[in-house]
Amino acid sequence: xxxxxxxxxxxxxxxxxxxxxxxxxxxxxxxxxxxxxxxxxxxxxxxxxxxxxxxxxxxxxxxxxxxxxxxxxxxxxxxxxxxxxxxxxxxxxxxxxxxxxxxxxxxxxxxxxxxxxxxxxxxxxxxxxxxx
Numbered sequence: 001x002x003x004x005x006x007x008x009x010x011x012x013x014x015x016x017x018x019x020x021x022x023x024x025x026x027x028x029x030x031x032x033x034x035x036x037x038x039x040x041x042x043x044x045x046x047x048x049x050x051x052x053x054x055x056x057x058x059x060x061x062x063x064x065x066x067x068x069x070x071x072x073x074x075x076x077x078x079x080x081x082x083x084x085x086x087x088x089x090x091x092x093x094x095x096x097x098x099x100x101x102x103x104x105x106x107x108x109x110x111x112x113x114x115x116x117x118x119x120x121x122x123x124x125x126x127x128x129x130x131x132x
C-alpha cells in the first residue's frame with residue numbers, strides 16, 4: 001500500500017480538481033433550483049417576478065467563474081509575469097540538467113526547452129499586444 005501511494009501521489013491533484021468541480025456544479029445546481037423556487041412562489045402569488053430574477057435564469061451556469069477569470073485577466077500587468085516566470089523556470093531546469101540532478105539530466109533538458117519556448121512565446125505576446 002505504501003508503494004502504491006509513493007508511485008501515484010500525483011493523482012491527488014486531478015482527483016482533488018474533480019471533487020472541486022463536482023462541488024461547484026452542485027452549488028450551481030442549487031442556485032438555479034432556488035431561483036426557480038423563488039419564481040414559482042411569485043407565480044403562486046400571482047405577481048410578476050423581477051426582471052433581475054428572470055435574467056438570473058438566462059445566465060450560464062459557469063458565468064461566475066467566467067466573470068472572475070475576466071477580472072483576473074484584466075488585472076494582469078501586460079503578461080510580464082509569465083515572461084519572468086517561464087524564464088526563471090527555464091533557468092532552474094537548465095541548471096538541473098547541467099548538474100545532472102537526480103541523474104535525470106536528459107529529462108531536464110527537455111523541460112528546459114519547453115519552459116524557454118513558453119518564455120519566448122509570452123515575450124512575443126507581450127511585445128505584440130495592442131494597447132487597450
